[in-house]
Amino acid sequence: MAQESNEEFDLRKFVPEENQRKTFAKVFDKRTIQAVHKLSTKGYFDVLEHIISTGKEAHVFKARDKAGNARAVKVYKTDTSDFNKMHLYLKGDRRFSKVKKNKRDIVYAWTKKEFRNLLLANQAKVRCPMPITFHENVLVMEFIAGEDGEAAPPMKEAPPKDIKEAYETITGFLARLLFKVDLVHADLSEYNVLNTGKELVVIDFGQAVLNTHPEAENFFKRDVWNLANYFSKKGFKKEAEEMNADIKSLKGSLNSGKDA
Ligand SMILES: Nc1ncnc2c1ncn2[C@@H]1O[C@H](COP(=O)(O)OP(=O)(O)OP(=O)(O)O)[C@@H](O)[C@H]1O
Ligand SMILES: [Mg+2]
CATH class of the missing domain: 3.30.200.20 (Phosphorylase Kinase; domain 1)
Known part of the structure; x- marks a missing residue:
């Protein structure tokens, strides 16, 4: 304009x-x-x-x-x-x-x-x-900075060194989102997880919806599928169903109170 x-x-x-x-x-x-x-x-x-x-x-x-x-x-x-x-x-x-x-x-x-x-x-x-x-x-x-002080790169470009640890971190994040605050990210992939070199940071929450959204379950499945695929490609073999079960198994270990 x-x-x-x-x-x-x-x-x-x-x-x-x-x-x-x-x-x-x-x-x-x-x-x-x-x-x-x-x-x-x-x-x-x-x-x-x-x-x-x-x-x-x-x-x-x-x-x-x-x-x-x-x-x-x-x-x-x-x-x-x-x-x-x-x-x-x-x-x-x-x-x-x-x-x-x-x-x-x-x-x-x-x-x-x-x-x-x-x-x-x-x-x-x-x-x-x-x-x-x-x-x-x-x-x-x-601002999420990488090691050089500029924007941290996505996990796609900067894969985590310890892929098993990254898998556990991400499954933990998905479980916390879903079971603590009823949220589904809905655009999760290796592009929307930044790797600072010290930690993984999830970004891009514009499309995230409450799990009462009619499409929430499909969005969640797609997120899990994308990530299971990524981790498999990086050598940590996981079927989407397995990753889904791993996330669901964390429910009990999280405190039930929403503020906990
Ligand atoms: N808080 C932040 N700190 C540092 N960099 C960021 C931050 N948020 C976003 N970025 C940078 O901007 C890029 C795009 O951000 P985001 O994914 O939120 O927007 P987008 O419009 O959905 O982009 P895309 O369509 O490419 O996914 C990220 O890959 C990252 O490089
Ligand atoms: Mg994005």
Whole structure:
């Protein structure tokens, strides 16, 4: 969308680097730029340093606040996403079932859903980015750094050294999500687990749904299938059914109270 000169002026404040600013202005509309600006003005971050990832539905930036802390800022696009698919995930989740079926409302609900899901996952003690705030289609969260200080690579590119230990960690995460906070990630694969070198961190919770969603069981099966496949390829042979049973067997060992 064409940018007017006053927007360009605003943009300079939080995207100081020229090439980054051009990309930003090209991809995001005026309201998105205002939303980023608002969060920046409130002090959640000072500048967007660079783009980490340009996905179909969102762009993720590395940002820094005035105190020098790195932040991840995920900006959902309001034009090119698959809104029908998003609406299906929202409609079946009782927290968002009343969402209106227009692009903007869907994307705002989606952003809020990722924020709420990250809170739940943190509550379940699943290692994932700590959500900091959101406004409209912009989500600010903890930045997950790799050994070089840049964004940690996904497990796909940086396989864990101890694959059995990784399997146990991930099955534990899935069990905690499901049995402690009733959540199914619904897009889990080796692409959405980052490996910092010290720990595995699950990301990308926008599509995660409560397990009362009519498709929750299918989403869960797909998550387990993806991961069992990954671990098998890495030499830790697991059928999806076996992994499913391993996750379910952890239920008893988790405290039954949701806050435990
Ligand atoms: N909190 C974070 N800290 C560091 N890097 C992050 C963080 N969140 C996301 N990223 C980076 O951005 C990439 C995309 O993030 P995410 O998967 O959440 O978005 P996405 O739009 O779903 O992207 P994709 O369509 O590629 O899955 C990640 O692979 C990772 O490199
Ligand atoms: Mg992703």
